[in-house]
Amino acid sequence: KDQHPNTFLIKHNLDINKLQKCEIFLEQCYEIDLSPQELSNLLEGELKEENTFLQFLGSNFDFKSLSEYNNYNYLSYEDVNIFFEDGIELKFDKLNNKINIKQNISGAKVFFIEGKLKNVKVEYIGLGVQDSNSRKKIAKDFPINETGLTGCISFINIEIENIDLKASNSTCEDTINFINTTGLINNIKIDNSLSDALDVDFSKIKINNINIDSANNDCVDFSYGHYEINKLNLSNCGDKALSVGEKSKLFLNSINTNSALIGVASKDSSVVELDKVNFNQVGICLSAYKKKQEFNGGIIKVNKMKCNYLTNKTTFDKYSLIKELNKL
DSSP: OOSSSSSEEEEEEETTTTEEETTTTEEEEEEEEOOOOHHHHHHHOOEEEEEEEEOOOOOOOOOOOGSSTTEEEEEETTTTEEEEETTEEEEEETTTTTTEEOOOOOOOOEEEEEEESOEEEEEEOOOOOSSSSGGGSTTSSOOOTOOOOEEEEEEOOOOOOEEEEEEEEEEESSSEEEEEEEEEEEEEEEEEEESSSEEEEEEEEEEEEEEEEEEEEEEEEEESSSSEEEEEEEEEEEEEEEEEESSSSEEEEEEHHHHHHHHEEEESOOOOEEEEEEEEEEEEEEEOOOTTSSSSOOEEEEEEEEEEEEEEEEEETTTOEEEEEEOO
């Protein structure tokens, strides 16, 4: 309140089913309506009004209105609702507890909302984009659609347990996007992403293994949450291999990265703790910084790191800290 008096909070009032804009300490709240673009910006922590900053508190969004769009189809799997656009083909293999998703129109999206998804394998095959220079023309509704969603597959307000995800050739801003999700994921494997591969917001998730190859932007992006990861294997990341932002905490046992501009970035009041780190052909191995005015810097603590860097081993600003415990 003292340092950033022009910051306002956005909350979801369950009683009236409306978003409200409030002063700090939730004083003087009033209803607001957000466009799909503004909703997307709010999720990414980048919504602004004139000289003010707006921050979402992280409680449930009401996405029920998404079903009102005529171009969405609906199916259910166990107690989870699935909405999908034309151009998405869904097949359920209940014998093997598997959901197969095929994208037949570039940029077509599917989202799982509410309920619990347990002991399920989800495999997604995208259409792919042959000409990256004309991707905005090729990809349908790139980067967001009328719902404000950026993921080819999105999991929203959902509880997960022992699920496995496999995705390839996505044509969306994010291949897989988790929003306000809790639980455990066994394995995530993503290949050939048009932009970001994995984007996780407002969630509390444990993940055993993540394997990602070839993302034109970030391979993994975590924000506004608490995350525990066992193993990360990332290669050919167009920008950052692992990005952690907006007051998140991430604990990572092991990361192997081959080819990225930045290995691990911690920004905007986030804390990243790493045990075993191995970087090869990375521009900057570790970077910590303050990006947004309403936050502080980033913190990275690393135990053992092997760093084959091209530009710098570490970079950090005056608001941030990088601490290497056992230098090799």
